[in-house]
Amino acid sequence: MTPAQAIVAKELRSAYFSPIIYVVGAVFLLIFGVLSYIAVVNAGTQAIRLMQIQGMAAKINLNDLVFRPTFYSTAIILLLVLPILTMRSFAEERKLKTFELLMTSPIGINHIVAGKFVAVLLIYLGMLALTGVVPVVLAMFNSFDWVPVFTGYLGLLLMGALFLAVGVFASAVTENQIVAAFLSFGILLSVWLMGAVGSILGDTPVGNTISYLSFIEHYDRLVRGLVDTKDLVYYACGILFMLFLTHRVVESQRWK
Amino acid sequence: MIDVQHITKRYGDRTAIERVTFSVNKGEVLAFLGPNGAGKTTTMRILTCFMPATEGTATVDGFDCSEQSQEVKARIGYLPETPPVYQELTVLEYLTFVGRLKGMKAAALQQRMPQVIEQVSLGDVRHRLIANLSRGYRQRVGLAQALLHDPPVLILDEPTVGLDPKQIIEIRELIKSLAGSHTVILSTHILPEATAVCQRVVIINEGRIVAVDRPEHLSARLRRSEKISLTVKTPPHDFADRLRGIPGIVSVFAPADGGAYLVECALGRDLRDELARFVVTNDWGLLELKTISMTLEDVFLHLTQHEDGMDERSGGEAPHEARA
Numbered sequence: 001m002t003p004a005q006a007i008v009a010k011e012l013r014s015a016y017f018s019p020i021i022y023v024v025g026a027v028f029l030l031i032f033g034v035l036s037y038i039a040v041v042n043a044g045t046q047a048i049r050l051m052q053i054q055g056m057a058a059k060i061n062l063n064d065l066v067f068r069p070t071f072y073s074t075a076i077i078l079l080l081v082l083p084i085l086t087m088r089s090f091a092e093e094r095k096l097k098t099f100e101l102l103m104t105s106p107i108g109i110n111h112i113v114a115g116k117f118v119a120v121l122l123i124y125l126g127m128l129a130l131t132g133v134v135p136v137v138l139a140m141f142n143s144f145d146w147v148p149v150f151t152g153y154l155g156l157l158l159m160g161a162l163f164l165a166v167g168v169f170a171s172a173v174t175e176n177q178i179v180a181a182f183l184s185f186g187i188l189l190s191v192w193l194m195g196a197v198g199s200i201l202g203d204t205p206v207g208n209t210i211s212y213l214s215f216i217e218h219y220d221r222l223v224r225g226l227v228d229t230k231d232l233v234y235y236a237c238g239i240l241f242m243l244f245l246t247h248r249v250v251e252s253q254r255w256k
Numbered sequence: 257m258i259d260v261q262h263i264t265k266r267y268g269d270r271t272a273i274e275r276v277t278f279s280v281n282k283g284e285v286l287a288f289l290g291p292n293g294a295g296k297t298t299t300m301r302i303l304t305c306f307m308p309a310t311e312g313t314a315t316v317d318g319f320d321c322s323e324q325s326q327e328v329k330a331r332i333g334y335l336p337e338t339p340p341v342y343q344e345l346t347v348l349e350y351l352t353f354v355g356r357l358k359g360m361k362a363a364a365l366q367q368r369m370p371q372v373i374e375q376v377s378l379g380d381v382r383h384r385l386i387a388n389l390s391r392g393y394r395q396r397v398g399l400a401q402a403l404l405h406d407p408p409v410l411i412l413d414e415p416t417v418g419l420d421p422k423q424i425i426e427i428r429e430l431i432k433s434l435a436g437s438h439t440v441i442l443s444t445h446i447l448p449e450a451t452a453v454c455q456r457v458v459i460i461n462e463g464r465i466v467a468v469d470r471p472e473h474l475s476a477r478l479r480r481s482e483k484i485s486l487t488v489k490t491p492p493h494d495f496a497d498r499l500r501g502i503p504g505i506v507s508v509f510a511p512a513d514g515g516a517y518l519v520e521c522a523l524g525r526d527l528r529d530e531l532a533r534f535v536v537t538n539d540w541g542l543l544e545l546k547t548i549s550m551t552l553e554d555v556f557l558h559l560t561q562h563e564d565g566m567d568e569r570s571g572g573e574a575p576h577e578a579r580a
Contacts, residue, residue, distance in 0.1 A: 006356030101340035
């Protein structure tokens with residue numbers, strides 16, 4: 001087992017004993033469940049209305065009526081929930097002085113950062129996998145196109161990973177977990193709003209650049225079933241950039 | 257094994273340590289002695305590559321602490337001031353994690369763990385969560401962590417803090433048993449500890465080294481005169497004056513309450529013999545006669561509190577010289 005794997009294993013073990021993961025997981029799944037329930041009920045009422053107009057059983061599109069709104073609202077939940085998942089990662093190590101153990105062990109800082117990130121990513125993947133119950137149950141009662149569902153999940157995975165990378169970075173900046181959570185929330189919300197600022201500026205080079213930097217536009221395309229290399233590159237670069245910044249911040253603490 | 261040359265560490269405007277120079281030979285146990293905030297932890301953090309020095313170089317086993325930090329880290333076992341333990345892990349899980357972090361192979365780790373647990377007597381609590389352990393046990397878990405990968409160099413920041421007297425003796429014995437095969441630097445503010453386990457003592461105050469020497473030499477060198485305590489049953493009223501008449505005696509301190517006279521003799525002269533004969537031939541009743549040597553406590557207080565003491569000695573007190 002490499003040192004990075006050891007850190008992942010230790011983080012998962014710690015998470016298993018921490019109440020945070022259960023509370024965060026439960027709240028996330030509860031809200032996801034409620035949101036998809038509301039979407040399904042809305043889809044039902046729309047189907048009845050369509051039937052009254054057309055006088056026949058309409059073919060309702062679950063992709064448009066259920067999955068898309070659910071995926072959009074989930075992005076907002078992630079914005080609130082994922083900073084809580086990442087706030088511990090470096091802040092707690094520094095608070096409890098175990099940071100000294102990591103930093104005086106013969107491993108690179110990149111191993112530490114990678115281990116921390118992969119651990120929260122695995123926890124998030126577990127949470128995401130549990131939401132898979134919703135499409136599986138719906139598939140028993142109706143047929144829908146699986147492709148946009150998978151790309152939507154890919155979007156959730158990539159955007160969530162970016163949120164986690166931002167969260168790990170915020171956690172490395174401070175030794176106070178609340179500050180870490182709030183900082184990552186602030187960064188994410190600001191970047192989110194850049195999309196709105198971009199659209200105000202319209203189709204100008206500056207406006208397009210600002211819109212491109214916001215993660216929501218890229219997520220939108222994935223939810224609609226479009227897999228564009230441009231969006232994948234955006235998320236990959238964003239994640240790597242945040243992890244690189246984390247590396248620099250951790251490294252810089254030695255110089256203070 | 258460890259060579260520190262003129263290291264200085266500044267935090268903003270504040271200088272934590274200034275031009276600290278010392279070296280430790282292979283197999284030696286060296287104590288870092290100093291009041292709180294003297295710079296002991298800072299020096300240790302530089303040696304363990306936790307942070308780099310502002311100026312100067314430190315090398316461990318020939319590897320530079322700032323440039324070849326991975327090599328240095330692999331050779332050092334470090335117990336920080338606060339034992340770096342994860343509360344939510346059991347002792348065994350924690351040690352397994354540390355072993356993997358230090359890059360130990362699974363087989364080596366399985367073989368080594370029981371030995372270390374035995375060494376620091378953690379056998380009874382190995383399956384318990386660290387969160388439920390007392391301060392002393394956590395300290396020992398921290399010590400086990402430092403010993404785990406059997407590093408040639410051990411850096412222990414106050415290793416016996418929080419332990420009960422029996423455990424303190426056990427840990428001291430453990431450190432003594434490591435001497436020879438391991439190079440150990442430990443910091444402490446408990447002076448008898450330094451005398452008990454260490455071959456050499458570095459006294460550090462306000463970021464500067466004020467003395468480096470063997471514990472017994474330190475007290476001997478600091479004695480600027482020989483002091484003798486003398487108790488006499490029936491001293492004449494002018495006893496102090498008569499004593500001053502003996503050649504070689506610098507001063508006599510007469511007690512007000514009829515206790516022991518404190519006789520100070522010129523350096524290098526042992527006047528016990530003359531004094532005894534002087535009292536006995538006059539039949540005043542010699543009760544007690546002993547030399548007073550400075551304890552390490554006296555030396556420490558002397559070096560760290562009295563400015564005059566430091567200044568007077570700073571000329572011939574270069575650490576290089578003291579290393580011999």
